[in-house]
Amino acid sequence: MAGHSKWANIQHRKGRQDAKRGKIFTRLIKEITVAARLGGGDIATNPRLRLAIEKGKAESMPKDNMDNAIKRGTGQLEGVTYEEARYEGYGIAGAAVIVDCLTDNKVRTVADVRHAFSKYGGNMGTDGCVAFQFKHCGSLLFAPGTNEDALMEAALEAGAEDVQTNDDGSIEVITGPWEFSSVQEALEKAGFKAEFGEVSMKAQNETVLSGDDAVRMQKLLDALESLDDVQDVYTSAVMDE
Secondary structure (H helix, E strand, O other), X not given: OEOOOHHHHHHHHHHHHHOOHHHHHHHHHHHXXXXXXXXXXXXXXXXXXXXXXXXXXXXXXXXXXXXHHHHHHHOOOOOOOOEEEEEEEEOHHHOEEEEEEEEOXXXXXXXXXXXXXXXXXXXXXXXXXXXXXXXXXXXXXXXXXXXXXXXXXXXXXXXXXXXXXXXXXXXXXXXXXXXXXXXXXHHXXXXXXXXXXXXXXXXXXXXXXEHHHHHHHHHHHHHHHOOOOEXXXXXXXXXXX
């Protein structure tokens, strides 16, 4: 058994993401463009692009938007050139934070990220200061009450790396980052549909926060996520509500 209030925290986080849907298309277009620039425009040979396109479809992004983003990435259309940038630091009670960005101006971006950390009680650190505490992987979360044995058998047969049952009864299937889509598809064919799934940087150890600390940490995360150049924010913090 593992995890602390995993189900409640995922539902809370998903609700916050849904409330910020206005920025989702912009971030997905950036990701598709960069993925195509780095790995080419063919999803069959570019797993990062395939994942980005699937995210776009899940958010009902128009096909033309995705096609044009690919063309900008491959140079068929003119457009802004975005660079990847990762910043690391510490939040409330030393919780680890990773901020992944796509930007056309790193000077502006690092200043914005540093300001958010300092304004809301965190500290921006040096490269690599917390990244070792995270694992790049896919995660599929299934509701409490899911048949654990059957899911485990199906997941491992599909190529999953691990299956974990959390304290609250939810079950998490861990995959390699680029195997996420194939495992998800295989599990759906086997009759198991995840309530939540993503490829992310998964914290290996959680920092449980409650009360005022949890409120302060959420303000820091919200400030970072609201920045235009920020694509994703990952943290070891878990809010105990």
